[in-house]
Amino acid sequence: MGIFKKKHPKHSKPTFRGILTAILATHAAVFLLILAGLSLSGTAVAFIATMPLFVVFSPLIVPAGITTGLLFTGLATGGGAGLSALSIISWLYKFSRRP
Secondary structure, three states: OOOOOOOOOOOOOOOHHHHHHHHHHHHHHHHHHHHHHHHHHHHHHHHHHHHHHHOOOHHHHHHHHHHHHHHHHHHHHHHHHHHHHHHHHHHHHHHHHOO
16 A cells, blocks of 8 residues: 555745746736737727728629639649659669669
8 A cells, every 4th residue: 555655745945936826927927918809809900990891892802812722722832843853863762763
């Protein structure tokens, strides 16, 4: 039964460094939460303000978005295929150079 006994560490008093760390971490967390709230509020206000423009220009924005998406997809596919080809060629070169 002595093997399964857990030794409880002695509770020590908090150090000044630990208290200071906790205070600074709390302040940082509160600051980041405030910053996130401001960002969310600003984004919502900007979205509400620009919504009429999106509605008016949607006949232009939707085809432009589709075209941009297709162009990006094509470039990403081409780049990925080129990178894959270069890695295969590099592997073949290293494989053929082995004795």
